[in-house]
Amino acid sequence: MRKKIINCSLIIGLLLSVPFAHAADLYVQSVRAPIFLEPTLGSKRLTESVKGELLKEMDKKGDWYQVDYKGVNGWISRLLVSTKPPLGKVSILEETEEMLEKGARKRASAFATAAAARGLAEERARISDKYKVDYEGVEWMEALKIADEEASQFLQEGMEK
Amino acid sequence: MKNSRESGVSGQWSVVSGFLFLLLVTVHFFPFTDFAASEDFRKRKSQLKESFTANEDIRAEIVFGRELSARILGRYKLYDDKKLTRYINLVGKGIAQYAGRTEIEFRFAVLDTDIINAFAAPGGYIFITKGALKIMEDEAELSAVLAHEIAHVTERHIVKELNIKGTDDSPAAGLARILGGGTETMRVVFTQMVDKAVEILFEKGLKRQDELNSDRMATITTANAGYDPVALKRYLKKISNNEEKTEILTGTHPSFGERIDNLDSFLEKNQLSDKKQPFLKERFVENVKIK
Numbered sequence: 001m002r003k004k005i006i007n008c009s010l011i012i013g014l015l016l017s018v019p020f021a022h023a024a025d026l027y028v029q030s031v032r033a034p035i036f037l038e039p040t041l042g043s044k045r046l047t048e049s050v051k052g053e054l055l056k057e058m059d060k061k062g063d064w065y066q067v068d069y070k071g072v073n074g075w076i077s078r079l080l081v082s083t084k085p086p087l088g089k090v091s092i093l094e095e096t097e098e099m100l101e102k103g104a105r106k107r108a109s110a111f112a113t114a115a116a117a118r119g120l121a122e123e124r125a126r127i128s129d130k131y132k133v134d135y136e137g138v139e140w141m142e143a144l145k146i147a148d149e150e151a152s153q154f155l156q157e158g159m160e161k
Numbered sequence: 162m163k164n165s166r167e168s169g170v171s172g173q174w175s176v177v178s179g180f181l182f183l184l185l186v187t188v189h190f191f192p193f194t195d196f197a198a199s200e201d202f203r204k205r206k207s208q209l210k211e212s213f214t215a216n217e218d219i220r221a222e223i224v225f226g227r228e229l230s231a232r233i234l235g236r237y238k239l240y241d242d243k244k245l246t247r248y249i250n251l252v253g254k255g256i257a258q259y260a261g262r263t264e265i266e267f268r269f270a271v272l273d274t275d276i277i278n279a280f281a282a283p284g285g286y287i288f289i290t291k292g293a294l295k296i297m298e299d300e301a302e303l304s305a306v307l308a309h310e311i312a313h314v315t316e317r318h319i320v321k322e323l324n325i326k327g328t329d330d331s332p333a334a335g336l337a338r339i340l341g342g343g344t345e346t347m348r349v350v351f352t353q354m355v356d357k358a359v360e361i362l363f364e365k366g367l368k369r370q371d372e373l374n375s376d377r378m379a380t381i382t383t384a385n386a387g388y389d390p391v392a393l394k395r396y397l398k399k400i401s402n403n404e405e406k407t408e409i410l411t412g413t414h415p416s417f418g419e420r421i422d423n424l425d426s427f428l429e430k431n432q433l434s435d436k437k438q439p440f441l442k443e444r445f446v447e448n449v450k451i452k
Contacts, residue, residue, distance in 0.1 A: 029263065031259070042431055086264070087219075090216050092220050132235035141269075144268070148254065151251050151257075158444055
């Protein structure tokens with residue numbers, strides 16, 4: 001009888017441990033993601049993890065995950081992590097240029113999307129049925145290039161002032 | 162008799178053990194989230210689905226954003242000041258590093274108009290008016306307003322509002338399908354959708370909840386980047402007295418009172434009301450010189 005109770009307890013124990021066995025691996029999605037001491041934005045910032053880093057979920061509370069990051073135990077916002085790795089930069093401009101240069105064969109739908117983007121430039125004189133358009137202005141915006149590192153350094157300098 | 166009772170009890174234990182074993186196997190082989198999906202897990206699941214659309218959907222979103230941006234710039238002229246635009250981009254790209262959707266290149270520009278407003282087009286195109294910059298006092302306020310617009314992009318509010326569905330229920334996939342069609346009819350449909358987006362920006366506005374959510378997300382992003390977390394609330398309080406220059410803003414957003422109350426409770430809940438973080442007033446004044 002005692003043996004049966006022990007067996008049963010073991011199975012129940014295993015059942016209760018299931019949620020912990022499925023604790024997820026979390027990938028950082030933002031370029032930078034602060035880790036806090038408590039699950040609240042007002043608490044002390046312990047460190048920052050960076051895009052693509054893998055964090056081990058230890059617990060969950062509301063919009064926060066408790067994680068272990070390089071030996072630091074803290075809380076990270078749910079908005080900045082996911083169970084899938086983050087995507088690389090996507091651009092229609094470089095894609096179009098690359099396709100024209102290399103004559104690369106791509107899937108038809110991808111080609112059509114890029115072609116549609118190129119079409120915007122080719123038909124810049126075209127006016128919308130309802131609204132005036134300014135494609136040159138859009139290109140002026142796109143011509144300004146600032147690397148992530150430069151923006152990051154600028155922010156850092158401001159915070160250290 | 163004793164043996165038969167014992168074997169009966171033993172049989173019951175076997176059934177109970179067998180049931181528990183089956184339950185254990187079921188739970189192990191079917192994800193726990195699906196087995197007992199709480200509201201929170203359902204939300205997370207839907208967030209994951211939307212955060213990871215294929216590259217093609219993202220490209221379609223950028224193409225859509227470019228078209229919408231051309232119409233925004235058709236209505237309000239671009240403020241052609243490279244030094245100022247560079248500064249706005251440095252601040253915007255700096256805070257965008259604390260938001261999701263790093264696959265998108267965020268771009269920022271100033272509109273040559275005295276109205277107080279800011280706009281976001283899908284794909285990362287963000288605009289702030291000269292009027293809004295004139296009333297701001299520090300970089301924290303600028304970062305908060307840009308973060309509000311970034312939230313509209315990361316949450317794909319406009320694309321969702323247009324209610325287009327792709328094969329996998331993703332609105333962006335719907336855009337990719339329309340663009341991928343490549344026919345003149347599809348092009349007309351696409352143009353009509355962009356025109357509808359213009360109406361959302363300038364006349365109808367987004368859902369009230371999307372605006373309030375963007376205010377909360379802007380506060381998170383601003384605080385995470387290190388700026389004063391109360392900056393958005395300070396800015397809204399300031400512009401709430403300027404009825405004339407905020408006409409389009411008030412026509413497309415919840416009332417200033419509702420937005421400020423929403424921020425007050427969010428700041429309080431997250432222990433941010435009294436958190437002291439930099440305003441960066443000096444750097445703002447140095448870079449934003451508008452007549």
